[in-house]
Amino acid sequence: xxxxxxxxxxxxxxxxxxxxxxxxxxxxxxxxxxxxxxxxxxxxxxxxxxxxxxxxxxxxxxxxxxxxxxxxxxxxxxxxxxxxxxxxxxxxxxxxxxxxxxxxxxxxxxxxxxxxxxxxxxxxxxxxxxxxxxxxxxxxxxxxxxxxxxxxxxxxxxxxxxxxxxxxxxxxxxxxxxxxxxxxxxxxxxxxxxxxxxxxxxxxxxxxxxxx
Amino acid sequence: xxxxxxxxxxxxxxxxxxxxxxxxxxxxxxxxxxxxxxxxxxxxxxxxxxxxxxxxxxxxxxxxxxxxxxxxxxxxxxxxxxxxxxxxxxxxxxxxxxxxxxxxxxxxxxxxxxxxxxxxxxxxxxxxxxxxxxxxxxxxxxxxxxxxxxxxxxxxxxxxxxxxxxxxxxxxxxxxxxxxxxxxxxx
Ligand SMILES: [Zn+2]
Numbered sequence: 416x417x418x419x420x421x422x423x424x425x426x427x428x429x430x431x432x433x434x435x436x437x438x439x440x441x442x443x444x445x446x447x448x449x450x451x452x453x454x455x456x457x458x459x460x461x462x463x464x465x466x467x468x469x470x471x472x473x474x475x476x477x478x479x480x481x482x483x484x485x486x487x488x489x490x491x492x493x494x495x496x497x498x499x500x501x502x503x504x505x506x507x508x509x510x511x512x513x514x515x516x517x518x519x520x521x522x523x524x525x526x527x528x529x530x531x532x533x534x535x536x537x538x539x540x541x542x543x544x545x546x547x548x549x550x551x552x553x554x555x556x557x558x559x560x561x562x563x564x565x566x567x568x569x570x571x572x573x574x575x576x577x578x579x580x581x582x583x584x585x586x587x588x589x590x591x592x593x594x595x596x597x598x599x600x601x602x603x604x605x606x607x608x609x610x611x612x613x614x615x616x617x618x619x620x621x622x623x624x625x626x627x
Numbered sequence: 628x629x630x631x632x633x634x635x636x637x638x639x640x641x642x643x644x645x646x647x648x649x650x651x652x653x654x655x656x657x658x659x660x661x662x663x664x665x666x667x668x669x670x671x672x673x674x675x676x677x678x679x680x681x682x683x684x685x686x687x688x689x690x691x692x693x694x695x696x697x698x699x700x701x702x703x704x705x706x707x708x709x710x711x712x713x714x715x716x717x718x719x720x721x722x723x724x725x726x727x728x729x730x731x732x733x734x735x736x737x738x739x740x741x742x743x744x745x746x747x748x749x750x751x752x753x754x755x756x757x758x759x760x761x762x763x764x765x766x767x768x769x770x771x772x773x774x775x776x777x778x779x780x781x782x783x784x785x786x787x788x789x790x791x792x793x794x795x796x797x798x799x800x801x802x803x804x805x806x807x808x809x810x811x812x813x814x
Contacts, residue, residue, distance in 0.1 A: 427801040431782060455808075462808045466761065466776045469754050474659035475673055479651045482680045486644060 422452050426459060532557035543581070546597060555601065565597040572601035579605050628653070632696050639687050651680050654697065657778070658704050664773045665708035667762030675711055679704040698788045701774070705789065709766040753814070760810045768803035771796060 425442040428434045446453050529542050533554065538545040542561040546552055550567035559576040580603060638646035658679055663672035682703050690699055761769060774780045774788065786793040
């Protein structure tokens with residue numbers, strides 16, 4: 416067997432298309448002389464032919480369906496985007512809705528006046544809205560063109576357009592202790608630019624539209 | 628075809644699940660067949676082929692788009708099949724053969740040919756025997772024999788699919804051929 420080992424190696428190189436011209440000569444010359452190698456070579460070729468004779472089989476019915484059903488749920492965000500993609504009219508409608516009924520530009524541009532969504536229990540000093548100590552605001556609070564100081568508590572969400580939550584203590588000698596020492600339990604959002612404002616508005620609308 | 632696949636994968640990566648359907652439809656027969664040849668029975672093949680498509684979907688972000696998607700998919704299917712083979716109980720084959728329904732299921736799925744019933748039976752038995760011999764090869768030789776001779780990939784492609792050096796592919800295919808030669812020479 417050892418005597419043929421090198422030739423068997425050459426047979427495999429031949430089957431992989433790796434044989435050089437010289438090796439090809441060596442192998443063919445040996446095959447003419449050696450019956451054992453002839454038999455071996457024949458068996459290898461026959462084996463490959465047998466393997467390749469097996470038939471093609473197809474995937475079972477409903478295979479794709481079953482795969483699709485087993486996939487993890489896709490994110491909701493994508494569904495909304497796809498809905499828009501397939502229905503350009505919806506985009507137009509949503510944009511129209513935002514512009515007309517949201518009236519966002521007019522709200523933004525109206526004036527530089529301070530606007531507060533509610534005033535009960537709040538103190539207003541110039542352009543600063545103060546939640547006094549001991550007061551708890553349960554609803555959401557929306558402020559435009561003004562800053563907020565929280566000494567009491569706000570349980571709802573706070574949105575400030577074109578203003579900010581004053582957290583640092585201003586210099587003592589000016590307006591006294593004007594700093595937020597209370598808490599906001601809801602979400603705090605400040606919107607300083609028109610782009611953010613548009614974004615805020617669109618998100619609100621989309622969330623409303625797709626909350627169903 | 629590669630172009631369409633690339634487009635669909637981009638969509639899937641963005642989160643569009645429905646784009647994945649076309650990919651599954653395109654590769655289902657190939658991957659199922661590969662799993663069948665690796666595992667030797669239809670139930671496990673269906674199971675593992677499905678799992679391969681699900682894994683590919685879940686891990687789609689880690690797929691490098693410069694590479695061939697089909698190679699990646701075959702790799703997942705091969706690894707899952709080898710995993711399954713390793714987890715089998717030792718008496719698994721005996722059971723599968725005694726029941727004998729696997730083979731029937733499979734042949735009922737085959738395309739009808741124009742052979743006589745007698746020839747059909749003979750051919751079926753021979754095929755069953757060949758499949759059995761392939762499925763008894765050690766998995767690392769089996770995967771390469773199957774990819775090379777049943778799915779007709781080049782050695783270079785096999786090296787990419789299995790992520791092993793081409794030299795290793797060659798060594799294994801030599802051993803695989805020799806092992807099968809011994810098993811099939813008296814057929
Ligand atoms: Zn010889």
